[in-house]
Amino acid sequence: MIKTSIIITLLAIATSYLLLTPTKKSSYYHSLFISNSLSDNVSVSNNLKVLTHRPHIAGSEANNEAAAYVVSILTSSNIPTHVTSYDVALAYPFSRSLVLTNSSTESSFSFNLRQESYEGDPYADVIDEVVPTFHAYAKSGTAIGYVVYANYGRVEDYLKLKEMGINVSNTVVLAKYGKVYRGDIVKNAYNEGAIGVVIYSDKKDNGGSDEAKWFPNEKWLPPSGVQIGGVYSRVGDPTTPGWASCGECERLSMDEVEKGGDVPLIPSLPVSGEDGEKIIRSIGGPVAEDDWQGSKDAPTYRVGPGPGILNLSYTGQQVIATIQNVIGVIEGAEEPDRFVILGNHRDAWTFGAVDPNSGTAALLEVAQRLGKLQKKGWKPRRTIILCNWDAEEYGIIGSTEWVEENREILASRTVAYLNVDSAVGGPGFRASATPQLEELIIKATQKVKDPDNSSQSIYDSWTDSNSSPQFGRLGGRVSDYAPFLQHVGIPAADIAFGKGYPVYHSQYDDFVWMTKFGDPVFQRHVAAASVWGLVALWLADEEFLPFNYSSYAKELQLSMESLKNEISNEDIINLSPMYKSIKELEKAATKINEQIKEIEASKGWKTWKMDHLKVRELNDRLMMAERAFTDRDGLLGIPWYKHLIYGPSKHNNYGSQSFPGIYDAAKMARSLHSAESWSQVQHEVWRVSRVIKHASLVLSGQLT
Numbered sequence: 001m002i003k004t005s006i007i008i009t010l011l012a013i014a015t016s017y018l019l020l021t022p023t024k025k026s027s028y029y030h031s032l033f034i035s036n037s038l039s040d041n042v043s044v045s046n047n048l049k050v051l052t053h054r055p056h057i058a059g060s061e062a063n064n065e066a067a068a069y070v071v072s073i074l075t076s077s078n079i080p081t082h083v084t085s086y087d088v089a090l091a092y093p094f095s096r097s098l099v100l101t102n103s104s105t106e107s108s109f110s111f112n113l114r115q116e117s118y119e120g121d122p123y124a125d126v127i128d129e130v131v132p133t134f135h136a137y138a139k140s141g142t143a144i145g146y147v148v149y150a151n152y153g154r155v156e157d158y159l160k161l162k163e164m165g166i167n168v169s170n171t172v173v174l175a176k177y178g179k180v181y182r183g184d185i186v187k188n189a190y191n192e193g194a195i196g197v198v199i200y201s202d203k204k205d206n207g208g209s210d211e212a213k214w215f216p217n218e219k220w221l222p223p224s225g226v227q228i229g230g231v232y233s234r235v236g237d238p239t240t241p242g243w244a245s246c247g248e249c250e251r252l253s254m255d256e257v258e259k260g261g262d263v264p265l266i267p268s269l270p271v272s273g274e275d276g277e278k279i280i281r282s283i284g285g286p287v288a289e290d291d292w293q294g295s296k297d298a299p300t301y302r303v304g305p306g307p308g309i310l311n312l313s314y315t316g317q318q319v320i321a322t323i324q325n326v327i328g329v330i331e332g333a334e335e336p337d338r339f340v341i342l343g344n345h346r347d348a349w350t351f352g353a354v355d356p357n358s359g360t361a362a363l364l365e366v367a368q369r370l371g372k373l374q375k376k377g378w379k380p381r382r383t384i385i386l387c388n389w390d391a392e393e394y395g396i397i398g399s400t401e402w403v404e405e406n407r408e409i410l411a412s413r414t415v416a417y418l419n420v421d422s423a424v425g426g427p428g429f430r431a432s433a434t435p436q437l438e439e440l441i442i443k444a445t446q447k448v449k450d451p452d453n454s455s456q457s458i459y460d461s462w463t464d465s466n467s468s469p470q471f472g473r474l475g476g477r478v479s480d481y482a483p484f485l486q487h488v489g490i491p492a493a494d495i496a497f498g499k500g501y502p503v504y505h506s507q508y509d510d511f512v513w514m515t516k517f518g519d520p521v522f523q524r525h526v527a528a529a530s531v532w533g534l535v536a537l538w539l540a541d542e543e544f545l546p547f548n549y550s551s552y553a554k555e556l557q558l559s560m561e562s563l564k565n566e567i568s569n570e571d572i573i574n575l576s577p578m579y580k581s582i583k584e585l586e587k588a589a590t591k592i593n594e595q596i597k598e599i600e601a602s603k604g605w606k607t608w609k610m611d612h613l614k615v616r617e618l619n620d621r622l623m624m625a626e627r628a629f630t631d632r633d634g635l636l637g638i639p640w641y642k643h644l645i646y647g648p649s650k651h652n653n654y655g656s657q658s659f660p661g662i663y664d665a666a667k668m669a670r671s672l673h674s675a676e677s678w679s680q681v682q683h684e685v686w687r688v689s690r691v692i693k694h695a696s697l698v699l700s701g702q703l704t
Ligand SMILES: *[C@@H]1O[C@H](CO)[C@@H](O)[C@H](O)[C@H]1NC(C)=O
Pocket: 167, 168, 169, 170
């Protein structure tokens, strides 16, 4: 009797050891991944230097050269890699002119629209390859009219102008960059009847107001610095909305695209702070209110119209260009048909040292470390896919075309999409994520050292000022996570160091700026790669997907508080269907968490072997619950966006509120004041509560 029980005990110990070994092994590799022995700031710095040695806008030969470099690093890290190309509609500037005329003297000043080279610029020999300052997909044409100053060009700024009795009709609007997406600045101006738009970088927002306190002496934008950027309001190739842009495919004409209303219908140009100030000086009329004013040494800002007259003329050249996504695949050993996808874009408006190639350098660092892990015997349980996108700057095109082409496979197999756009623009960690990924990201930041203070973790510095870590949300159409999350419903995250940086999208976003101000010893890049890769490794290797939907329910509950404040008309709008569905989600989340705990507790003692199908079934519920937040009809007026919790607001593409459909409907209702418009709000509330309910059904895995 005693012997038998000893044997049974020994057997049980042996079994549990055998069963636990794989987990032990993967945690060994995970620690190794973030250890100093595998991290390499010198190679990160070198990769960034190579990637940014020339300007490399989408569709250029220089960007193809950068793609070849990414391919070579992935391949030499033992990662099978291929290039997926698309032929997409891009636009480059053909001619630009901006002339300011003093209407009383008729004397004119023609802006040179050039960013000045700086002293000691090591890239002076390739500076002519920087694209002339422009707005991608801007309308070609000429606009001549009195100037009106419209602050940030938001809807509320025009309301203020109306209150002041200013008629914007037939004027050329001057607006500042900063609060809303530049495409919305142009669209709002158009809606007010303006015929052209000039957008400038005000020095109050970009620093450098005192003598030479700007790059290369300080981090601030030089007076001639200009933010280049796109003005298209949607994502993907505008001429192939909803489908992939292959060589021979259905394609809309640009006229048809214009009818769709997502490209601007009036010309626009970006200008520097210096030029913006010159235009400001030409504007008379009423003095703008205090918070519309500039920095201390700036002139008084008035709203106009005129007497300065602007003649803005722009001609764009539309081309069909071939873009290249680089895709590296490390096949999973046990579940090759489950994908963990990491993505970053490569194309840059200029040199792209921060945006986006700090992220590309981090991606290559992750790839090189995974290559070293493979050499030591590690194989991921699930497939890890490393993606380097093209033409993100034009409108998230490379990733969107790929997602549109592979939508069904991605929808049925992808566990999560982890995005890094700019990995480093300065100190300070930040993260945005769908809420079931929060816990995992927090855990990763607790394991990785703060690159700016090695006696604490990233988590410690992240939570320094506020007691709990703050997550952003992914409702904006700001980077390559948009097609994954907002179109297909794949859990997603986006991480970075630094909160905005003054040389954004200008000629000065170069390697020198990075080494002087962004990341002098490249330890922030290394830390970004550590967090990014560690989260990916856990998602790829853990037996149960490390998702926590209780965090999702909690976050939705919090979002309800803001929504309640927004919809002050509470007696008309009944929010209880949403409260009810969130409660159900909370229950389903608790239940699946318990089920996983039970199986894990019994593992190795009660069963000889894990029931793989059972594990798979639970994981599928975790993976697919996010998909349930999508609705086939999508957001009202912008049906490509299927996710009803996180998506862009119709009025602000940068906005990242939850429940954009409800907010948009409420905004409309407040301006129309009709019973019908408020019942539309109620309809949106019902739609959201239905998708939340669907998510809890998927999580519990039960048919009704
Ligand atoms: C603004 O001016 C245009 C003509 O330039 C005119 O048609 C329009 O009615 C004016 N709007 C208001 C509100 O006065």
